[in-house]
Amino acid sequence: xxxxxxxxxxxxxxxxxxxxxxxxxxELACYAYDAxxxxxxxxxxxxxxxxxxxSRILKIASAHKIPVTARGAGxxxxxxxxxxxxxxxxxxxxxxKIVEVNTADxxxxxxxxxxxxxxxxxxxxxxFFYPPDPGSMNIATIGGNIAQNAGGPRCLKYxxxxxxxxxxxxxxxxxxxxxxxxRNVKDVTGYKLSSLFCGSEGTLGLVTRAILKVVPKPESVxxxxxxxxxxxxxAKAVSDIIGSGILPAAMELMDxxxxxxxxxSFGLGLDRTAEGTLLIEIDGIKxxxxxxxxxxxxxxxxxxxxxxxxxxxxxxRERLWAARRSAYGVFAKLAPDIxxxxxxxxxxxxxxxxxxxxxxxxxxxxxxxxxxxxGDGNMHPMIPADRNNTQEWSRVEKAFDxxxxxxxxLGGTLSGEHGIGLAKARYLPLVMNQDSRNxxxxxxxxxxxxxxxxxxxxx
Amino acid sequence: xxxxxxxLKNCGKCGLCLGACPVYKVLKxxxxxxxxxxxxxxxxxxxxxxxxxxxxxxxxxxLMCGSCALACPSGINHYEHFMDMRQKMVxxxxxxxxxxSLIYLLSKESRIRMGAGVAKLGQKxxxxxxxxxxxxxxxxxxQFPRLNPTPFRKTVAATISPxxxxxxxxxxxxxxxxHFLYADTGISTVGILTHLGYEVIIPRDQTxxxxxxxxxxxxxxxxxxxxxxxxxxxxxxxxxVDCTTCGAALxxxxxxxxxxxxxxxxxxxxxxxxxxxxxxxxxxxxxTDILSFIAAHRKELVFDxxxxxxxxxxxxxxxxxxxxxxxxxxxxxxxxxxxFMDYTPTPDEAECCGGGGTFFYEHPDIAKIMMESKRxxxxxxxxxxxxxxxxxxxINLSGNLDKSGxxxxxxxxxxxxxxxxxx
Numbered sequence: 001x002x003x004x005x006x007x008x009x010x011x012x013x014x015x016x017x018x019x020x021x022x023x024x025x026x027e028l029a030c031y032a033y034d035a036x037x038x039x040x041x042x043x044x045x046x047x048x049x050x051x052x053x054x055s056r057i058l059k060i061a062s063a064h065k066i067p068v069t070a071r072g073a074g075x076x077x078x079x080x081x082x083x084x085x086x087x088x089x090x091x092x093x094x095x096x097k098i099v100e101v102n103t104a105d106x107x108x109x110x111x112x113x114x115x116x117x118x119x120x121x122x123x124x125x126x127x128f129f130y131p132p133d134p135g136s137m138n139i140a141t142i143g144g145n146i147a148q149n150a151g152g153p154r155c156l157k158y159x160x161x162x163x164x165x166x167x168x169x170x171x172x173x174x175x176x177x178x179x180x181x182x183r184n185v186k187d188v189t190g191y192k193l194s195s196l197f198c199g200s201e202g203t204l205g206l207v208t209r210a211i212l213k214v215v216p217k218p219e220s221v222x223x224x225x226x227x228x229x230x231x232x233x234x235a236k237a238v239s240d241i242i243g244s245g246i247l248p249a250a251m252e253l254m255d256x257x258x259x260x261x262x263x264x265s266f267g268l269g270l271d272r273t274a275e276g277t278l279l280i281e282i283d284g285i286k287x288x289x290x291x292x293x294x295x296x297x298x299x300x301x302x303x304x305x306x307x308x309x310x311x312x313x314x315x316x317r318e319r320l321w322a323a324r325r326s327a328y329g330v331f332a333k334l335a336p337d338i339x340x341x342x343x344x345x346x347x348x349x350x351x352x353x354x355x356x357x358x359x360x361x362x363x364x365x366x367x368x369x370x371x372x373x374x375g376d377g378n379m380h381p382m383i384p385a386d387r388n389n390t391q392e393w394s395r396v397e398k399a400f401d402x403x404x405x406x407x408x409x410l411g412g413t414l415s416g417e418h419g420i421g422l423a424k425a426r427y428l429p430l431v432m433n434q435d436s437r438n439x440x441x442x443x444x445x446x447x448x449x450x451x452x453x454x455x456x457x458x459x
Numbered sequence: 460x461x462x463x464x465x466x467l468k469n470c471g472k473c474g475l476c477l478g479a480c481p482v483y484k485v486l487k488x489x490x491x492x493x494x495x496x497x498x499x500x501x502x503x504x505x506x507x508x509x510x511x512x513x514x515x516x517x518x519x520x521x522l523m524c525g526s527c528a529l530a531c532p533s534g535i536n537h538y539e540h541f542m543d544m545r546q547k548m549v550x551x552x553x554x555x556x557x558x559x560s561l562i563y564l565l566s567k568e569s570r571i572r573m574g575a576g577v578a579k580l581g582q583k584x585x586x587x588x589x590x591x592x593x594x595x596x597x598x599x600x601x602q603f604p605r606l607n608p609t610p611f612r613k614t615v616a617a618t619i620s621p622x623x624x625x626x627x628x629x630x631x632x633x634x635x636x637x638h639f640l641y642a643d644t645g646i647s648t649v650g651i652l653t654h655l656g657y658e659v660i661i662p663r664d665q666t667x668x669x670x671x672x673x674x675x676x677x678x679x680x681x682x683x684x685x686x687x688x689x690x691x692x693x694x695x696x697x698x699x700v701d702c703t704t705c706g707a708a709l710x711x712x713x714x715x716x717x718x719x720x721x722x723x724x725x726x727x728x729x730x731x732x733x734x735x736x737x738x739x740x741x742x743x744x745x746x747t748d749i750l751s752f753i754a755a756h757r758k759e760l761v762f763d764x765x766x767x768x769x770x771x772x773x774x775x776x777x778x779x780x781x782x783x784x785x786x787x788x789x790x791x792x793x794x795x796x797x798x799f800m801d802y803t804p805t806p807d808e809a810e811c812c813g814g815g816g817t818f819f820y821e822h823p824d825i826a827k828i829m830m831e832s833k834r835x836x837x838x839x840x841x842x843x844x845x846x847x848x849x850x851x852x853x854i855n856l857s858g859n860l861d862k863s864g865x866x867x868x869x870x871x872x873x874x875x876x877x878x879x880x881x882x
Contacts, residue, residue: 022490026513029502030495035473047488074489075474093487113487117478139478265532329532332471 004043008064012046015056020047020094031071031089036079037337037387038422042069042089049094051169051177051208058206059175061088067455070202072113072141077340078421080148080201084456090206092143099209103128107166107183108214112143112207119212128214131158134417135325146207149199151417153250153324154281156375158215160417162198169209170197173448183211201419202454204447218283222293223311225320226300227274231255231358234276235351237303238374242347244299246292251375252279252324258369258382261330266323274306278374279324327371328382335384339396341424343403345377345412356406357381364395378416404430420458428458467504467540469533470497476537479530481522481811485828491520493527493537500544515548520822522815523674524778539715542673549676558675558817566681568666571635572610602858604640611638611645612661619649619659622882626656627696634705635667636850647876648701648749654879655756662689668708674816680720683713684735691738698745699752701870702850703779703786709746711783713739749872750848751786754793762798766878770801773842775833775856776809777849794871799878805836814855830859837866846871
């Protein structure tokens with residue numbers, strides 16, 4: 001790959017001005033990482049402010065075969081925004097304008113650098129919200145959410161990012177600026193290309209504007225905190241509730257280790273002795289919620305729930321969720337590194353998957369926590385470890401090899417919401433055969449023939 | 460902020476601190492984020508990056524508000540790591556002249572007095588056209604507060620008797636701002652405490668808390684020793700500060716500084732340090748900010764029934780009030796329940812104003828953006844008063860309002876004191 005020569009730099013600076021072009025090593029060091037442990041230094045960091053600027057930058061990058069890695073807030077858990085082949089980091093954080101809020105037509109138009117929480121804030125006065133709610137929603141950008149097809153707890157009921165992208169403006173590696181979709185909730189005009197780009201992790205094109213579907217806020221939200229003596233019962237309660245036809249907004253499972261780590265940090269007064277805890281949230285019309293709640297409690301009791309507690313107010317709910325959202329960070333406190341994956345299995349397999357995760361981590365003598373958006377089978381086995389301890393680290397790697405294989409074996413998949421990036425690229429053959437992977441390569445080849453967009457990742 | 464310092468390597472780089480950082484929110488640049496500063500410190504410590512003017516700049520482009528540390532799920536104390544790193548950067552890179560002279564002035568009580576004298580002369584002599592035209596940071600010179608005609612501590616007795624029956628005695632640490640700039644805060648603090656039945660002791664030998672020095676990499680050991688000596692000499696029920704930054708020095712920074720200095724001290728000196736540590740602990744445990752104190756004693760305040768209703772009144776929560784004393788909810792409840800005041804919360808009450816010690820001077824462009832939306836919000840609620848319990852915030856808020864004076868920026872104690880029933 002080409003270095004950025006003095007001449008190329010001048011051309012790039014000419015597009016964005018010196019202020020939005022960084023290439024001193026102290027500054028570059030700040031773009032060598034995201035929330036994954038892998039790091040690599042870029043040669044330059046550029047902050048575009050318009051699609052035209054992005055287009056002109058990509059034309060130059062294509063001409064000189066300079067790698068371009070897109071970045072939002074750098075919260076990727078699979079290394080999606082780390083420039084493993086160096087080159088340019090294109091940081092979209094300054095393209096942070098909300099272009100239009102239109103709740104009458106149920107959409108919002110945003111630039112890619114708008115933070116997920118800002119979208120929620122803009123919609124709240126109208127009584128609307130945008131369902132995808134990744135743990136990093138207070139800082140992660142919509143551009144990153146789209147690139148990774150981000151999920152979150154309430155995606156159980158509402159679906160993931162892809163289900164909310166109505167349309168987008170994308171700049172291709174060639175510099176062409178293309179548009180897919182529209183402001184319409186129903187739109188079957190041509191290929192649904194936004195689904196291709198959503199989740200492409202910056203390998204196919206760079207989103208410069210998105211039209212997102214928004215939905216009215218439910219009139220009532222109720223939250224339950226449930227404890228179990230047995231982790232197996234906890235997981236069975238989940239598949240039982242889903243299997244009986246009830247669809248809560250969220251069902252979060254935490255094992256004892258996770259719960260204790262959270263309790264150490266927040267002191268919420270949770271039951272430290274429970275082997276399994278569920279945080280269940282249902283929303284909708286008040287009367288319907290109450291009926292559903294009754295049914296859920298029935299299922300919980302049938303599965304030997306120890307203690308069922310309804311959260312009494314919004315502040316309580318917010319506290320529980322804040323604690324749940326911080327689980328990743330809480331684990332980070334335990335060791336220098338943390339490996340958190342997001343293998344996903346059909347919900348009926350959740351009890352089996354939890355058992356296997358426990359067995360595998362125990363057999364490698366690792367401390368692990370299990371946390372899951374259990375209602376949709378999205379598991380977060382988390383292992384605190386030290387990368388400098390090579391012996392321990394190799395056990396961690398082996399354990400994850402087996403965890404991914406187990407998920408595939410149960411009809412599951414590699415990633416429910418973080419994406420593949422660098423973290424899971426080598427596991428792709430477990431769930432995609434050679435022909436399927438070749439198809440992805442051919443698509444990549446057709447859209448980004450020089451291979452400049454986020455090289456070194458899964459495709 | 461008192462927790463033992465977690466090693467840097469425990470930063471999981473999750474990025475949650477970005478959402479808490481006022482500077483990142485304005486710049487949207489990773490290099491201006493707490494996470495980046497931690498990675499830079501890591502790189503400096505393992506020698507992948509050497510000290511440089513740019514590294515120093517990136518480390519100091521920070522308000523030291525401590526919001527990141529509070530948001531960190533990994534329990535990293537960014538604040539202490541930043542403080543250490545600032546010291547290392549100043550040692551290797553030096554400091555800009557304006558800041559250097561500030562540190563020189565603040566590190567000795569006699570110099571503070573001399574500096575204030577010169578400044579007063581300057582304020583008298585500076586021609587109007589010059590004052591109108593020039594700015595210090597993002598604030599026009601002529602919108603800086605006038606110095607107290609006589610430093611506050613010289614205008615009051617060293618021990619002031621309570622009104623009515625004595626409930627106890629309190630030591631009042633006035634800080635430099637009340638002493639030299641905002642005597643009204645001092646008068647009101649004493650007025651309220653004596654109204655509540657407390658004898659107020661104002662140690663004559665107290666000096667600058669030292670936080671401005673620490674932020675600029677000077678260890679401020681001398682300031683700390685002077686203050687510990689001054690405060691420990693009095694038997695009292697509590698130590699009251701009217702500025703939560705000074706309060707953070709007494710409560711958090713002195714014990715931390717002693718811990719660090721002790722580790723490097725010779726065995727012969729350990730005994731002295733141990734004694735000092737015990738004193739510092741006592742002081743830390745007794746320190747309370749005036750608003751939390753008033754909130755706890757609100758029911759004992761007797762208000763003048765004929766006091767005019769003031770309003771609308773907005774509040775700005777300073778960073779050390781939010782993050783070190785965690786007093787914001789208490790203050791909100793206090794203001795809401797004051798009978799003579801129409802407290803009107805603004806949506807960004809807890810957002811940083813950009814003052815940040817000398818941040819407004821060093822990074823006026825960023826500070827200005829932070830101020831802008833706050834100013835819009837207080838104007839939108841037609842606030843007559845804008846209250847804040849930090850003198851730097853007060854300088855910054857009032858310096859950025861227009862000159863018409865429609866909105867008065869005050870320490871909350873001044874309005875509370877004004878509404879008390881006169882004997």
